[in-house]
Amino acid sequence: MQLKLKRPIVFFDLETTGLDVVKDRIVEISIVKIFPDGKEEIKTKLINPTIHISEESTKIHHITDEDVKDAPTFKSIAKSLAKFIEGCDVAGFNSNKFDVPLLVEEFLRADVNFDMKKRKFIDVQTIFHKMEKRTLIAAYKFYCNKDLTKAHSAEADTIATYEVFKAQLDMYKDVEYKNADGVTTKPIVNDVDALSEFSSQTKNVDFAGRIVYNEKGVEVINFGKHKGQPVEDILKKEPSYYNWIMNNDFPLYTKKILTAIKLRDFNN
Numbered sequence: 001m002q003l004k005l006k007r008p009i010v011f012f013d014l015e016t017t018g019l020d021v022v023k024d025r026i027v028e029i030s031i032v033k034i035f036p037d038g039k040e041e042i043k044t045k046l047i048n049p050t051i052h053i054s055e056e057s058t059k060i061h062h063i064t065d066e067d068v069k070d071a072p073t074f075k076s077i078a079k080s081l082a083k084f085i086e087g088c089d090v091a092g093f094n095s096n097k098f099d100v101p102l103l104v105e106e107f108l109r110a111d112v113n114f115d116m117k118k119r120k121f122i123d124v125q126t127i128f129h130k131m132e133k134r135t136l137i138a139a140y141k142f143y144c145n146k147d148l149t150k151a152h153s154a155e156a157d158t159i160a161t162y163e164v165f166k167a168q169l170d171m172y173k174d175v176e177y178k179n180a181d182g183v184t185t186k187p188i189v190n191d192v193d194a195l196s197e198f199s200s201q202t203k204n205v206d207f208a209g210r211i212v213y214n215e216k217g218v219e220v221i222n223f224g225k226h227k228g229q230p231v232e233d234i235l236k237k238e239p240s241y242y243n244w245i246m247n248n249d250f251p252l253y254t255k256k257i258l259t260a261i262k263l264r265d266f267n268n
Contacts, residue, residue: 001169004190005036009089009122010150010167013158015061017053021101021208022249024058025049026074027063029081030154032162033088043084044069044155066228078110082087089192092159093136096200101251111136112133116207129197131172136160143167155165164212206254211261219261231261 004010012031018024030044044173046063048071058064092099100121108112128139140148140160150156169190176184189195202222203213211231212222219231226234226241234241242262246255 011091013154013163028154030158074106075110078112082114087119094125096123104253122195123199139164206257208251208253
């Protein structure tokens with residue numbers, strides 16, 4: 001099924017030095033950009049992370065420090081990359097939990113103010129797990145009846161994710177599903193807004209999910225001893241909490257959101 005688009009959408013995948021959104025860096029990025037008229041454009045690039053690629057990560061994606069020593073840094077391509085995906089919605093496999101937060105961190109480290117809040121996000125893995133609960137390799141076999149022979153190559157994973165997504169649109173077009181409110185609906189409809197909502201696990205305020213919206217639309221802490229409590233209340237009752245976040249290894253975007261909430265309350 002061809003995806004109906006109001007604006008372009010990019011499917012992307014990252015290979016990285018590790019799995020820590022705060023400390024790790026991108027070593028390869030691949031993007032498949034799909035335009036409303038069905039045209040597709042693919043960009044894949046190795047990136048010098050400027051830090052050591054862990055042996056555990058190299059075993060997965062087979063990219064070594066030697067492979068990227070002459071590659072550009074993310075900072076050097078950040079502006080052109082931002083321009084390429086400007087005005088696009090975003091999709092990937094497990095992207096809402098890892099790839100999007102890490103990409104946002106890299107833009108912030110590069111001092112590129114790339115606004116991700118205006119976009120819709122589709123996580124193909126979330127759709128898959130809600131419907132079938134398997135991995136990308138299994139998803140590719142299940143939906144496309146193909147073997148993913150180059151798994152953990154950013155470009156192969158990105159293209160496979162896009163193909164799985166299109167197959168999901170066909171397979172689940174007539175399936176009914178009860179949402180969190182108990183309302184029966186068809187989950188897979190050919191609309192980016194609806195797909196973005198369906199593939200979201202939580203209503204994140206920051207991309208890492210440290211701060212989320214509760215059922216009343218209030219920003220609440222989503223970890224630790226203050227989990228479930230409104231951010232504004234915590235900042236008023238425990239001012240040192242803000243400094244603790246800012247001085248520890250939390251994502252830059254989480255710190256940016258927390259600062260915005262603090263300043264908003266201060267200015268009211």
